[in-house]
Amino acid sequence: MKIRFKLNGREIEAEVEPNTLLLNLLREHLHLTGAKYGCGIGECGACTVLLDGEPILSCLTLAVEVDGREVTTIEGLARDGELHPLQRAFLEEGAVQCGFCTPGMILTAKALLDENPNPSEDEIREYLKGNLCRCTGYVNIVKAVKRAAEEMRG
Amino acid sequence: MSLWINRIDTHILPINFQYHAPETLEEALKLLAEYGDEAKILSGGTDLLVKMKQRLIEPRHIISLRNLTELRGISEVEGGIHIGAATKLREIERSQIIAERLPLLHEAVKAIGSIQIRNMGTIGGNLCNASPAADSAVALMTLGAELHAQSIEGERIIPIEDFFKGPGVTALKPVELLTAIRIPPPPENYGWAFMKIGRTSLDIATVNAAVLLTLRGGRIDLCRIALGAVAPTPVRAVRAEEHLRGREPTPELIQEASELVVEDISPITDVRGTAEYRVEASKALVRDALKLSIERAGGGGR
Amino acid sequence: MRQSFRFIGRSTPRMDGVAKVTGREIYASDIYLPDMLYARVLKSPYPHARVKHIDVSGAERLGAVVVTYRDVPDVVYCPRLVSTPEATYKDWRVLTGKPLYVGDPIAAVAAESEELAQRALEAIEVEFEVLEPSFDPLESMRPGKPLLHERIRYMGEEVEVENNIACTMEIEQGDVERGFEEADVVLEREYRTNRRYHCQLEPKTAVVRPEPGGGVTIWTTTQSIHNTRLLIHEIFGIPVGKINVVKTALGGSFGSSIQTNIVVPIAVALALKARKPVRLAYTREEDLHEHCAYQMIFRLKLGARRDGRLTAGSLEAILDIGAHQIQAYPLLGCLVGWWVSLYKLPNLRYVGKAVYTNKVPSCAMRGYGNPQITWAVESLMDELAEELGLDPLEFKLLNHVGLGDLFWGQGPTVKSIIKSSGVEELVRRGAKLIGWDKRPKPGAQRGRYRRGIGFGRGFHTSSAGAPVPGTVVDYTGAMLKVNEDGTLDYITAMMDCGGGTLTAHAKIIAEEIGVPLECVNIVRADTQTTLYDVCTHASRGVYAGGAAALQVAREVKRKLLELAARVLDAYPHALKIRPDEKRGQGVIYVEGVEGREITIGELASMARHKNWGTIAAVASVRQGSCPPHFTAYFVEVEVDTETGKVRPVRVVAGADVGRVINPKLAEGQIHGGFAMGWSMALLEDTPYDPRSGDLLNKGFITDYKIPTAGDLPSLEDFQVFFVETEEPTGPFGAKGLGEGALNPVAGAIANAIYNAIGVRFYELPITPDKILKALKGGERR
Numbered sequence A: 001m002k003i004r005f006k007l008n009g010r011e012i013e014a015e016v017e018p019n020t021l022l023l024n025l026l027r028e029h030l031h032l033t034g035a036k037y038g039c040g041i042g043e044c045g046a047c048t049v050l051l052d053g054e055p056i057l058s059c060l061t062l063a064v065e066v067d068g069r070e071v072t073t074i075e076g077l078a079r080d081g082e083l084h085p086l087q088r089a090f091l092e093e094g095a096v097q098c099g100f101c102t103p104g105m106i107l108t109a110k111a112l113l114d115e116n117p118n119p120s121e122d123e124i125r126e127y128l129k130g131n132l133c134r135c136t137g138y139v140n141i142v143k144a145v146k147r148a149a150e151e152m153r154g
Numbered sequence B: 001m002s003l004w005i006n007r008i009d010t011h012i013l014p015i016n017f018q019y020h021a022p023e024t025l026e027e028a029l030k031l032l033a034e035y036g037d038e039a040k041i042l043s044g045g046t047d048l049l050v051k052m053k054q055r056l057i058e059p060r061h062i063i064s065l066r067n068l069t070e071l072r073g074i075s076e077v078e079g080g081i082h083i084g085a086a087t088k089l090r091e092i093e094r095s096q097i098i099a100e101r102l103p104l105l106h107e108a109v110k111a112i113g114s115i116q117i118r119n120m121g122t123i124g125g126n127l128c129n130a131s132p133a134a135d136s137a138v139a140l141m142t143l144g145a146e147l148h149a150q151s152i153e154g155e156r157i158i159p160i161e162d163f164f165k166g167p168g169v170t171a172l173k174p175v176e177l178l179t180a181i182r183i184p185p186p187p188e189n190y191g192w193a194f195m196k197i198g199r200t201s202l203d204i205a206t207v208n209a210a211v212l213l214t215l216r217g218g219r220i221d222l223c224r225i226a227l228g229a230v231a232p233t234p235v236r237a238v239r240a241e242e243h244l245r246g247r248e249p250t251p252e253l254i255q256e257a258s259e260l261v262v263e264d265i266s267p268i269t270d271v272r273g274t275a276e277y278r279v280e281a282s283k284a285l286v287r288d289a290l291k292l293s294i295e296r297a298g299g300g301g302r
Numbered sequence C: 001m002r003q004s005f006r007f008i009g010r011s012t013p014r015m016d017g018v019a020k021v022t023g024r025e026i027y028a029s030d031i032y033l034p035d036m037l038y039a040r041v042l043k044s045p046y047p048h049a050r051v052k053h054i055d056v057s058g059a060e061r062l063g064a065v066v067v068t069y070r071d072v073p074d075v076v077y078c079p080r081l082v083s084t085p086e087a088t089y090k091d092w093r094v095l096t097g098k099p100l101y102v103g104d105p106i107a108a109v110a111a112e113s114e115e116l117a118q119r120a121l122e123a124i125e126v127e128f129e130v131l132e133p134s135f136d137p138l139e140s141m142r143p144g145k146p147l148l149h150e151r152i153r154y155m156g157e158e159v160e161v162e163n164n165i166a167c168t169m170e171i172e173q174g175d176v177e178r179g180f181e182e183a184d185v186v187l188e189r190e191y192r193t194n195r196r197y198h199c200q201l202e203p204k205t206a207v208v209r210p211e212p213g214g215g216v217t218i219w220t221t222t223q224s225i226h227n228t229r230l231l232i233h234e235i236f237g238i239p240v241g242k243i244n245v246v247k248t249a250l251g252g253s254f255g256s257s258i259q260t261n262i263v264v265p266i267a268v269a270l271a272l273k274a275r276k277p278v279r280l281a282y283t284r285e286e287d288l289h290e291h292c293a294y295q296m297i298f299r300l301k302l303g304a305r306r307d308g309r310l311t312a313g314s315l316e317a318i319l320d321i322g323a324h325q326i327q328a329y330p331l332l333g334c335l336v337g338w339w340v341s342l343y344k345l346p347n348l349r350y351v352g353k354a355v356y357t358n359k360v361p362s363c364a365m366r367g368y369g370n371p372q373i374t375w376a377v378e379s380l381m382d383e384l385a386e387e388l389g390l391d392p393l394e395f396k397l398l399n400h401v402g403l404g405d406l407f408w409g410q411g412p413t414v415k416s417i418i419k420s421s422g423v424e425e426l427v428r429r430g431a432k433l434i435g436w437d438k439r440p441k442p443g444a445q446r447g448r449y450r451r452g453i454g455f456g457r458g459f460h461t462s463s464a465g466a467p468v469p470g471t472v473v474d475y476t477g478a479m480l481k482v483n484e485d486g487t488l489d490y491i492t493a494m495m496d497c498g499g500g501t502l503t504a505h506a507k508i509i510a511e512e513i514g515v516p517l518e519c520v521n522i523v524r525a526d527t528q529t530t531l532y533d534v535c536t537h538a539s540r541g542v543y544a545g546g547a548a549a550l551q552v553a554r555e556v557k558r559k560l561l562e563l564a565a566r567v568l569d570a571y572p573h574a575l576k577i578r579p580d581e582k583r584g585q586g587v588i589y590v591e592g593v594e595g596r597e598i599t600i601g602e603l604a605s606m607a608r609h610k611n612w613g614t615i616a617a618v619a620s621v622r623q624g625s626c627p628p629h630f631t632a633y634f635v636e637v638e639v640d641t642e643t644g645k646v647r648p649v650r651v652v653a654g655a656d657v658g659r660v661i662n663p664k665l666a667e668g669q670i671h672g673g674f675a676m677g678w679s680m681a682l683l684e685d686t687p688y689d690p691r692s693g694d695l696l697n698k699g700f701i702t703d704y705k706i707p708t709a710g711d712l713p714s715l716e717d718f719q720v721f722f723v724e725t726e727e728p729t730g731p732f733g734a735k736g737l738g739e740g741a742l743n744p745v746a747g748a749i750a751n752a753i754y755n756a757i758g759v760r761f762y763e764l765p766i767t768p769d770k771i772l773k774a775l776k777g778g779e780r781r
């Protein structure tokens, strides 16, 4: 089946099977390996991408279902080589250890800040609870999101 | 012996099916009529795809609801509040109407999964999946929701009480589609509560509970209590409700009512909790939910 | 007194950070090669069986390449190459005809797509003879029980296994009976730990490309590229030089890839047969059937006099190792080491037994048995203090193994003297911050929500270094060369598991030489271009690996100064190097003589033009000790006595890691350690279904919960502090941290729960269910 969708700002076309998962389309066919497989069943959030700006799980999404829509992966976040404030904050706050959860975590956090520029700590924690991290205990991640929010509010 | 160990590959969807994305409801119903048992509805896919990956079901046809905008949306109608079956959980959570008119449903929906799950999952999926632990189900049971089902034969309305038949089994026929949920206007000045216990903050309920009640002259008048994950389907705690009705909500009464909950539940032991624990947790949740509901209904009850 | 540093002690972003936040970092599971086949593994559905017949023709008809246990080299091996042969038992094969647990690999297929591979897998037909399984070590040990392994290999010989006991260790010092007689109070308890799963976010993966000439290139989730290489050589006989294992980023590990994961030899076998690249990525469910932590049963007995002095201790430990040995014997040694290095025991007896069961093989998991035994010891010390009427803090401080004491480090073969310790200050400062004096009396509260404060302390070794060779391999190689523009290439085989190890090395190099941090380029390396490094484990990354980095930095600096002395017409010892951020490199100058200077880039270029050669250094460094880094946790919890749920209220965590190299990343280790300890205490376990013999959760993490961001204390309720000491043997005085960050957490939480509700638990995890049962059963004091 042929699908067309916007990927990181660019209109693209792809040939997929009905049972092709968005995650595998991105990673194997489009060579965007930022979204990770961590469980395949919706529990870990490592495969998170933005669909029309909202975080969704690409491991539970049929590729055909994104036809006509807009997908943003972590590779599409930095603009013209300029890191997104969240990416910078993750670096500066030590919110990255092994980094396997990081792409999904940053995309979820981006959706949060897009809809709520000034989230409380509880709101951040609640919003990020679908992104598991085994390394950081989330402390520096929460700090990074707060810092990015401040910076983005100016 | 493990029957699944070599059949599961969660990297992929190791099942071949035909994919349909009908443009109209009518078209969808026709497809359902044609394929019946061999077809599965794909709404948000957060249950369906997991079950397919776990090889619990292997449908030959997938009928996606993605183009059926008529199955989406929240509106106030004559008979109460109308929610399209394919409305995303996140949309319900964000809806002003729901937050104001049905805060109980708002809370229950907010308790489901993560942001990602709620961006994908739908209310219809939560109900049709018929998990005994479905969070929206207990809320909708106390709200007396009516479920609108449609097939090419026509529409029928199923009271939510009659909808759940067992784990994963509903009253829907294979050719039927759930199109909408209609919630009658709740009574004036009602009190409500939704509570959930899971192992972590991202978990399917070990036990969940919803309460809706009203007070009249300092006594409990209308009273509905529903519990999830403690029986093959979400259940009403009828005995406890009866015990409360017409009485003054004292701490002793609440205690007695919570003890009566055991009469209506039949929990099992599984990885998420033991049957004994579910009994104790049910009582605690019902006590808490009753207290909060009474407070919200304007009662003093601590 | 404090030296001032430019980079050490300052928070700097990790050097692989940009790649990680932009999704450009490449993990083993991100490797896809042209013309690559996808592999799937046929796993045993029975916990104990023998394959009677296997028919792979169905799979082959689908076009798949198949290997079974009959096609792989007949080599019995141990997947972990950290110990010397004297401490290594071998009982593994690449694929097996006698599966020993549900999930044990029997055969594997490779095909053009994963879907096809999966279909091929399902087309394999196997007939089994089902054997009696055993899921409990005590049962396994009973005479007459079927043996998992009849014979295993040790030092090139076959040895018989009796009663499923994989290995044992016994140690006695002093006179234990007398010691207990001298005690005024003796307590003896049995503790049972959970069987945890690492739940590192990246499941195990291997991608193998056969090379012309019979070699292979391997990308895999590993903590040691060189040990992976040596093991593949041992199994397949490929010359070492033709095996190249490439470093990739690692999506967490926590000890689960100290050994070479089973995916590697299976993928090698398939790739050799297919003559094509093969990718074998485990699913999460398979990963849960690949490794887990050691589950342990302890019978622990301690005696003390009224004055608070411990007189004797005895420990019987039974380790449920699952179906294979990965490092059971070394663990028996470390376990006693961890135990006796917490508190001084004038008389002691230890009996350790590692026992086979038909379960997933166990391996090290952050702390290598230390979190388990520390939980038991910290619990029993708390209980003992109460019996003696002493403050647990004072009781523990009085008996603790500290400065100048003998430390057993990595077990009885590795003893050294402690040269730096901040224990006392950790305890005193932590106590003040949490308000230890105001903690409630245990069991005195009556309301629904009860709060309690608990204390636990611990340590872990930094590396497995020692003054004598011992039975553990522990050294690291490093290379450093100066490029013509003044940047430096740092080449090491050491892996960064996420702790920021290599960033710390870069800081050590930048500090020592005097160049801007950005000048240090951490080279993407592989086994063919690096010196041997044993493994990133045992919290050795900074202490031992960093020592190698320091040594090459020193050597390069010496050479730089020598050459600069010629050019600047000055004496080498009168020259200094300063990092010049503007010029983006180091500048060598003569102190006090203005204008007499040269940048490292200019010098390196000159060295090229004048044919002086490359300025570089190579070193292979072994540390002569393994100093403990110390931690102390004070945790306040709230127990809901109606639901049994426990909530973290406040955490104060202190650490003595020697000199802190990178505060933010070091704090991150504590945060992560607490999260892991929290769920070790309350949440995690992998129980088995005795009917199917499989994991009760079937491998789905839906039912293996780890904490989310919503389950842990808020920022202001989590306080971390460091007590800086200077470890004389460490690079810039640094020690390790990764494991000490976890070890005492479960003990502190268990003590906090006791303080809140007056009930002690002797089995982990402490679930809401157990709490309610205990509260119902009358409050035991």
Ligand SMILES: Cc1cc2nc3c(=O)[nH]c(=O)nc-3n(C[C@H](O)[C@H](O)[C@H](O)COP(=O)(O)OP(=O)(O)OC[C@H]3O[C@@H](n4cnc5c(N)ncnc54)[C@H](O)[C@@H]3O)c2cc1C
Pocket: A041, A042, A043, B040, B041, B042, B043, B044, B045, B046, B047, B048, B049, B050, B085, B086, B089, B111, B112, B113, B114, B117, B120, B121, B122, B123, B124, B125, B126, B127, B128, B129, B133, B134, B135, B136, B172, B176, B177, B178, B179, B203, B204, B205
């Ligand atoms: C990680 C994770 C966490 C979760 N947490 C929770 C939780 O906390 N609480 C909770 O209650 N659930 C939870 N769920 C389950 C799930 O997300 C919800 O049940 C969700 O609402 C399902 O909606 P869906 O649209 O994704 O359903 P789908 O998967 O699309 O469908 C579910 C089932 O219903 C059928 N169906 C769907 N729509 C219709 C229709 N209109 N007519 C007829 N049949 C239909 C489908 O054929 C399928 O059998 C979780 C799931 C995951 C993966």
Ligand code: FES
Pocket: A036, A037, A038, A039, A040, A041, A042, A043, A044, A045, A046, A047, A048, A057, A058, A059, A060
């Ligand atoms: S891989 Fe999609 S949620 Fe884990």
Ligand code: FES
Pocket: A095, A096, A097, A098, A099, A100, A101, A102, A132, A133, A134, A135, A136, C201, C251, C252, C498
């Ligand atoms: S940084 Fe490793 S899982 Fe989050």
